[in-house]
Amino acid sequence: MPIDTSLLEIRSHQAPAFLPLVDFGSWRVAVLNFIDHLLPENLHNMQRHDETDEVFVLLKGRCILFIGDGEDEAGTIEAVDMVPQTLYNVKQGTWHNHTLSEDASVLVIENRETNLENSPFCDINLEQKSEILALTQRLWENNIK
Numbered sequence: 001m002p003i004d005t006s007l008l009e010i011r012s013h014q015a016p017a018f019l020p021l022v023d024f025g026s027w028r029v030a031v032l033n034f035i036d037h038l039l040p041e042n043l044h045n046m047q048r049h050d051e052t053d054e055v056f057v058l059l060k061g062r063c064i065l066f067i068g069d070g071e072d073e074a075g076t077i078e079a080v081d082m083v084p085q086t087l088y089n090v091k092q093g094t095w096h097n098h099t100l101s102e103d104a105s106v107l108v109i110e111n112r113e114t115n116l117e118n119s120p121f122c123d124i125n126l127e128q129k130s131e132i133l134a135l136t137q138r139l140w141e142n143n144i145k
Helices: 126-140
Strands: 017-024 027-033 045-047 054-060 063-068 077-081 087-090 095-100 105-111 121-123
Touching (some): 063 087
Antiparallel strands (some): 045 095, 054 087, 063 095
C-alpha cells in the first residue's frame, strides 16, 4: 500500500531543463538537467540573485559553475568543475552561470521568491565568452559527454 501523500511527496525530473519539484515556505528545490542552451558555446549571459544565495549540488554527470566578480556586469570569470555530492553556495549578488554534460543532473535550492524581477542578467562580452570556452576546454579536456 502506498504511503499517504499528505505524509510523503515523491518527485523526480528526468527531462531536459530546469523544473521546481518542491515549493515550501520560503524555499524551492529544483532539478536542472542538460539543455542545449547551457553548452559553453551557447552561453551569452550571467545571472545574479539580489535577495538570496543559491545552492547547487551535482548529482551526476559533469557541471562547471562559472562565477563573475563584477558589480554591474560579470567582470573576471572564474570556473569550478563541480564535484558530485558537494554543496556549492553561490552568494547573494554573485554573477553565475553553468554548463552541463549531457548526462548531468544538478539539484538547485533557492529562495521561493527568486524570480526575474530580483535576479537580473548581464550579457557577457566576446573576451568573457572566449574565457568560458577556454576554461571549459581546460577543465574537461574535450571530454564533454
